[in-house]
Amino acid sequence: MRTTRFVAPAAAGLLAVAGLAGCGGDGDADATAGGPIAVKATDSACEVGSTAIDAGQVTFKVTNSGSKVNEFYVYAAGDRVMGEVENIAPGLSRELRVELPAGTYETACKPGMSGRGIRGALKVSGTAASVAPDAALTEATASYQRYVRSQTAALLTKTEEFVAAVKANDVAKAKALYPVARTYWERIEPVAESFGDLDPKIDGREEVVEEGMEFTGFHRIEKDLWTTGDVSKDGPIADRLLVDVKAIVAKADAEKLTPLQLANGAKALLDEVASGKITGEEERYSHTDLWDFNANLEGSKAAVAALRPALEQRAPDLVKQLDSEFANVEVALGKHRAGDGWKLHTQLSKTDLKELSDSINALAEPVSKIAAAVAR
Amino acid sequence: MSTPAGGDATSEPNDSQTGRRVSRRRAMTLAGVGAAGVAGVAAGAGALLAGGDQASATGTAAGAVPFLGEHQAGVTTPAQDRLHFVAFDVVTKDRDRLVAMLQEWTAAAARMTAGKDAGLIGAVGGMPEAPPDDTGEALGLPPSQLTVTVGFGPSLFRDARGRDRFGIAGRRPAALAELPHFAGDALKPELSGGDICVQACANDPQVAVHAIRNLARIGMGVVSVRWSQLGFGRTSSTSRDQATPRNLFGFKDGTANLKAEDAGLLREQLWVQPGDGPDWMTGGSYLVTRKIRMLIETWDRSPLAEQEMITGRTKGSGAPLGRRDEFDEPDFAAKGDDGQPVIAENAHVRLAHPDQNDGARLLRRGYNFVDGSDGLGRLDAGLFFIAYQRDPRKQFVPIQTRLARNDAMNEYLRHVSSGLFACPPGVRDAADWWGRALFS
Numbered sequence: 001m002r003t004t005r006f007v008a009p010a011a012a013g014l015l016a017v018a019g020l021a022g023c024g025g026d027g028d029a030d031a032t033a034g035g036p037i038a039v040k041a042t043d044s045a046c047e048v049g050s051t052a053i054d055a056g057q058v059t060f061k062v063t064n065s066g067s068k069v070n071e072f073y074v075y076a077a078g079d080r081v082m083g084e085v086e087n088i089a090p091g092l093s094r095e096l097r098v099e100l101p102a103g104t105y106e107t108a109c110k111p112g113m114s115g116r117g118i119r120g121a122l123k124v125s126g127t128a129a130s131v132a133p134d135a136a137l138t139e140a141t142a143s144y145q146r147y148v149r150s151q152t153a154a155l156l157t158k159t160e161e162f163v164a165a166v167k168a169n170d171v172a173k174a175k176a177l178y179p180v181a182r183t184y185w186e187r188i189e190p191v192a193e194s195f196g197d198l199d200p201k202i203d204g205r206e207e208v209v210e211e212g213m214e215f216t217g218f219h220r221i222e223k224d225l226w227t228t229g230d231v232s233k234d235g236p237i238a239d240r241l242l243v244d245v246k247a248i249v250a251k252a253d254a255e256k257l258t259p260l261q262l263a264n265g266a267k268a269l270l271d272e273v274a275s276g277k278i279t280g281e282e283e284r285y286s287h288t289d290l291w292d293f294n295a296n297l298e299g300s301k302a303a304v305a306a307l308r309p310a311l312e313q314r315a316p317d318l319v320k321q322l323d324s325e326f327a328n329v330e331v332a333l334g335k336h337r338a339g340d341g342w343k344l345h346t347q348l349s350k351t352d353l354k355e356l357s358d359s360i361n362a363l364a365e366p367v368s369k370i371a372a373a374v375a376r
Numbered sequence: 377m378s379t380p381a382g383g384d385a386t387s388e389p390n391d392s393q394t395g396r397r398v399s400r401r402r403a404m405t406l407a408g409v410g411a412a413g414v415a416g417v418a419a420g421a422g423a424l425l426a427g428g429d430q431a432s433a434t435g436t437a438a439g440a441v442p443f444l445g446e447h448q449a450g451v452t453t454p455a456q457d458r459l460h461f462v463a464f465d466v467v468t469k470d471r472d473r474l475v476a477m478l479q480e481w482t483a484a485a486a487r488m489t490a491g492k493d494a495g496l497i498g499a500v501g502g503m504p505e506a507p508p509d510d511t512g513e514a515l516g517l518p519p520s521q522l523t524v525t526v527g528f529g530p531s532l533f534r535d536a537r538g539r540d541r542f543g544i545a546g547r548r549p550a551a552l553a554e555l556p557h558f559a560g561d562a563l564k565p566e567l568s569g570g571d572i573c574v575q576a577c578a579n580d581p582q583v584a585v586h587a588i589r590n591l592a593r594i595g596m597g598v599v600s601v602r603w604s605q606l607g608f609g610r611t612s613s614t615s616r617d618q619a620t621p622r623n624l625f626g627f628k629d630g631t632a633n634l635k636a637e638d639a640g641l642l643r644e645q646l647w648v649q650p651g652d653g654p655d656w657m658t659g660g661s662y663l664v665t666r667k668i669r670m671l672i673e674t675w676d677r678s679p680l681a682e683q684e685m686i687t688g689r690t691k692g693s694g695a696p697l698g699r700r701d702e703f704d705e706p707d708f709a710a711k712g713d714d715g716q717p718v719i720a721e722n723a724h725v726r727l728a729h730p731d732q733n734d735g736a737r738l739l740r741r742g743y744n745f746v747d748g749s750d751g752l753g754r755l756d757a758g759l760f761f762i763a764y765q766r767d768p769r770k771q772f773v774p775i776q777t778r779l780a781r782n783d784a785m786n787e788y789l790r791h792v793s794s795g796l797f798a799c800p801p802g803v804r805d806a807a808d809w810w811g812r813a814l815f816s
Contacts, residue, residue, distance in 0.1 A: 260505065325597065350566075354600070358467045362597030372506035 036061035036095060039109070041070045041088070046109030046118040055102045055126030060085075062109075063093040068340070071110040073117065074098055078323060079106075080305035081147055086113070086154050100124045112340035113180075116330070136310035137259045137374070144262050144306040148188050151299075152249040155184035159245045166221055166231050166238040175225050179283075179291035179341065182218060186295035187302070189272060190265035191252050198248045202241065205282070216240050219285075226285035259310065262303045263371040269300035270364040278357045280345035290342035293356070294333060300367065301326055307370065315373040318366055325363040332359040440519035443486045445802040446659055447647060450523030451739065451764050452636040454615040456577040459607030459743040460584040461665065461760065462592065463570025463795055464599035466532060471542045475815050477598040481526070481574075481591055482809040491519035494590035511593065514586040522578040524587055526810045527663045527797025530554055532571040547814060549653035551662055551767045552798045558780035560791065567667060567793035570602045575663075575762070577741070581608070603793065605667060607743025607760045614741055620694060620702060623759055624670055624744050625788075627687050628694030631702055632729065634739040645737045648766055648801075656813035659801030661764040664772045667745070667793035670758035675788045686784040688725030696725060708732070722784040728775060736771040738763040758789075768796060 036059040038049040043066035062072040067090055074082040074096070082105065083098030102124050108117035158181035165174040185192060185203065193199045200208050202217045209215045216237055224231050231238075257265070276282040277293040304311075304322060311319050332355050336343045348356075441449045466474060484494040493499055495509025502508055533548035535541055576587040585606075592601055611623045612630030616637050623629040634641055643649065648657045675683070684690055688697055688706065696706030698718035708726055710718040719726050730737045741764070746757040765771040780786070800811060 263505075358600040361600070362467065365596040368507050372503050375503065375505040 035059075039063065039072055039107070040065065041072065041109040041111065042066040043068050043111045044118075046072075046107065046120060048107050048120050048122065051107075051121060052123045052125070053100075055100060055124050057097060057099050058124075060096045060098070060107075061093055062088055062096060064088040064090055066090060066111050068111040069113055071113050071117070072096055073108045073110070074100070074122065075106045075108060076103065076305075076308075078305050078308045078319070079301060080143070080308050081150075081302060083146075084150055086150060087157060102126050114340045115334075115337070136313060137307075140259050140262060140306045140308075140310055141257055144257060144303055147302045147306065148191055148255070149253055151184045151188045152252050155181065155188075156245060156249050158184060159242055163238040163242045166225075167235045169232050171225060171229055171231060174221070174231065175286070178218070178222060178225065178286060179288040182288075183291055183295040185218075186272075186292045187299035188252065189296065189299065190261075190268045191255060191257065192248055193268075194255065195248055195251050198244055198251075201244045202248065205284075217244070222283065222285050259307060259374045260371055262307055263367075263374045266300040266303035266307075266370060267364060267367045269296040269303070270360055270367055272296050274357065274360050274364065277345075278353055278360070283345065287344035287346045288342070289345040290333070290336055290348075294342060297326075297329060297333065304367065304370065307374065311370065311373060314376060315369075318369055318373060321366040322363075322370075325359075325366055329356075329359040329363050332356055438518035439521050440490050441521050441523050443489045443524075444804060444808075446804075447661070447802045448523075448525045448799055449489070449802070450525030450575055450577055451646070451661055451741075451799070452614055452642065453521070453523050453577070454618055454636065455610035455612055455741045456521050456523070456579045456584075457608065457610060458578050458581040458584050459610075459760065459762075460576045460581070460588045460604065461607065461762070462574050462576075462588050462604040463529070463602045464572045464574070464592075464595065465602045466541070466571040466598065467600045468598045469541070471815070473598050474542060475811070477595050478811045478815070479809045480594050482803055484590060484594055485524040485526075485587070485810075486803070488514075488587050488590065489519060489522045489524060491517075491522075494587075494594070511586065511589055513589075514583055517580060517583055517586075520578040520580040520583040522576065522583050522587055524591075525575040525577075525663075525799060527573045527575075527799040528552075528811065528814070529570050529572065529795065529797050531569060542815075544814060547654050547656060549657050549798055551648075551653055551657075551769055552796065553769065555664070555768070555794060555796050556773065556777075558776050558791070560780050560786055561794070562790050562792055563794050564792050567603045568795060570795060570797075572599060573663070573665070573795060573797045581606070605745060605760050605793075606747075607745050609744040611742045611744055611759055612740040614739060623742075624672060624746075624757055625675055625683070625687070627683075627689060627691055628702060629742070629759075630740055631689075631694055632725075632737075634737050641737065642739075645766055645771070646739050646764055652767065656800060657798055660799050661739075661766065662768050663795075663797045663799050664761075664763045664765070664768055665793070665795035665797075666761040666791055668759045668761055669756070669790040669792050671788045671790070672755045672757055678788075685720055686724060686788075688719045688723030697723075720784065722782045724779070724783055724785045727778050727783050733775050733778065734770075736775055738765050738771055738775070740764075764799070 037053070039060050039062040040047040041062055041064045048060075060072065060074075062070070062085060064070040069090070070088045071084060071086045072088065072094075073084045076082050082100060083096050085094045085096045088094050105122040105124060107120045107122050110117035158177065162174060162177040162181045165177055189203075192202070200213075200217075203219065204215070204217055205219050206215055206223070218241065220237055221231060221234055221241070224234055273293050273296045277289045277296065280287065280289050282292055283289045304326075308319065311322075336348065336352065441453055443449060468474060488494055493510035493514075497509050499508045499510040499512030499515055530548065530552050532541065533545045533552070540546075574588060574591055576584040578584040578587070588604065592599075610621050612633045613620050614630075614633060614636055616635050620628040620631050634645055636642075646661055648660045648662070650658050652658070680691060684697065689695060690697065693700070694702040695704055696719060698707055698710045698712075699705075706719055706725055706729060708717070708719055708729070708731065712718050726732055740762065742759050742761040744757070745760050746755055748756055750756040763772055783789075800814060803810060
């Protein structure tokens with residue numbers, strides 16, 4: 001829960017950026033250039049059937065033969081997500097269809113759905129239309145919209161599972177699902193927060209509750225799970241959470257953000273980390289703040305990555321600085337992994353937190369310069 | 377790369393050439409000078425803006441202290457009333473980024489000490505989408521005799537594991553050796569040390585805080601604040617024009633201090649001379665900081681005679697015991713009717729006096745601090761001790777060794793923080809920057 005709202009600047013009109021008509025290439029299923037490229041994913045390997053392919057629409061068929069839930073990504077430079085499939089349960093196959101211009105990419109499987117994943121190079125050759133500056137900004141918003149949709153889909157799935165566990169009074173399962181469901185929320189938090197009335201209902205902490213308002217949402221259930229361990233009376237709260245999440249998902253999927261909003265959103269996510277997660281105040285009962293930290297960081301990176309082609313034209317030095325500072329934060333945070341998740345906030349020393357805080361400040365500085373570069 | 381704006385506040389080519397708005401702070405400063413003219417100080421206007429004469433500006437809140445010079449300002453500059461001191465850790469491994477930041481800092485400090493915004497654009501003149509290059513809380517305030525003084529700690533040269541961090545380990549002066557552990561030290565590591573320090577002094581606390589805040593902002597990603605200290609009520613005078621102030625024990629402090637007027641003594645005791653060590657420090661000075669908590673409540677219930685015996689001076693005039701005036705030389709040989717020394721063997725003034733320390737002296741410009749209360753109802757207060765010298769191995773270390781062992785005042789003191797920094801010489805011209813001789 002932020003105290004300041006994600007600002008939709010009145011000046012957004014300065015940027016004559018048209019929303020992308022259509023949004024998403026899912027409609028052209030039959031235009032696939034070749035047969036699906038098989039991806040064999042296990043808990044320790046990610047074998048991609050072909051790593052040098054022709055430009056155009058590409059389909060990957062990802063089969064998870066491991067024991068952990070997996071994900072598959074195709075990244076452009078700077079970890080810009082070209083396409084992804086999430087939540088591939090063990091034993092299942094899922095397809096990813098993605099439009100790839102010529103260039104150098106990386107594929108990644110993420111067993112356990114965490115970390116940088118198991119990476120591999122992917123070379124795409126053939127014709128590629130160069131992108132004009134304004135088109136790069138337009139593409140940025142379309143690219144980020146795809147990202148938001150992938151996250152809202154997973155948010156809904158994981159919230160349903162979480163709500164079901166709470167209603168079944170399965171405390172252990174609900175505790176395990178809590179930070180996972182929130183990951184998808186935290187990645188797109190600035191978008192979610194632009195819907196002012198829903199955000200406090202879903203993500204409000206106890207202190208936001210004012211006269212005549214009920215304390216509901218994730219943090220209400222968090223409190224019950226970790227303080228009393230009794231969620232037997234939380235069924236209505238859980239139902240309400242799901243209704244609110246469904247509402248926000250519908251709104252977020254329809255929302256069209258401007259490039260300036262992407263830039264400010266990327267900064268806002270890092271400010272979230274700096275003000276709420278470093279201090280441990282967000283997850284004061286579960287202490288799962290590092291899950292949120294990582295999700296905020298990934299969400300910020302996704303917004304920056306969407307803007308990357310435009311930034312490479314407008315501020316190439318800034319892109320280099322962003323790359324190196326994102327990498328520094330990932331290294332600093334990476335020290336605190338625990339299994340497929342993260343250490344608890346209470347397990348970190350003051351020195352650990354200072355290092356994380358420093359790295360976030362170092363990153364937030366160049367990120368704060370993106371908006372001006374985009375507006376130029 | 378930006379270059380220092382220099383001490384000449386009357387020229388600001390960037391404003392007129394680019395058509396940017398004159399920064400609000402500068403406009404207000406000019407207006408402020410006009411007001412001063414009405415008050416009958418018209419002749420001072422030009423001098424104040426150009427920095428003027430340091431001594432003549434003493435006691436006014438408005439004056440600008442020249443930034444450029446042989447030595448850094450903020451050492452012999454008549455002690456201002458307020459302090460914001462900060463010690464930074466360098467968090468980058470990239471030497472070029474560190475150098476670029478020092479250059480940016482130099483330019484920002486040159487501007488701020490002249491009463492201008494930290495950046496060229498200013499707090500309110502930039503793109504609406506970009507964060508302002510000045511934080512804005514000093515808009516409308518005069519320069520307030522702001523000085524910004526920088527120093528480099530031993531850990532900048534080699535880290536705790538002995539590794540050469542920025543290829544400058546070979547340039548670390550021998551005089552910049554870590555201080556020894558003194559008897560009774562209760563230092564908190566998180567309040568001590570640091571790779572780079574910045575001392576901002578001004579006659580307005582908002583101006584001092586503004587300077588540190590803007591440097592910290594500029595340094596994001598390159599440096600991280602390790603600790604910082606606010607101070608009020610200078611506890612020394614560094615000029616004969618200044619009255620000797622009082623510390624929180626109620627005693628005059630700094631009577632025997634090195635003063636700006638003591639040119640010969642300053643060469644001998646304060647400024648690093650050619651041949652003392654690496655050339656980059658010639659004209660510089662070594663800075664020792666100590667945060668000394670004072671046990672105020674117990675001191676306050678000790679009898680006047682005991683307070684004076686511990687100090688070795690009278691509380692009223694500040695005269696050495698047995699003498700009449702503040703500046704009378706103490707007579708350490710004098711004995712009272714009881715055959716005991718008039719100034720006790722363990723009196724503070726005796727142990728700290730140059731006569732008892734092979735002539736070693738310090739230029740002190742410490743500040744009182746009150747960091748609120750400590751949760752037990754006691755003032756969290758004391759002295760933020762600041763001393764400059766030519767070589768701490770010959771000055772602070774032997775003096776503090778004697779004090780730590782024997783000083784009767786120790787019963788009422790706790791040393792909680794310690795710092796040692798090599799402050800390079802002054803910034804000479806617009807192409808110069810803090811640390812140029814060290815990093816070039």
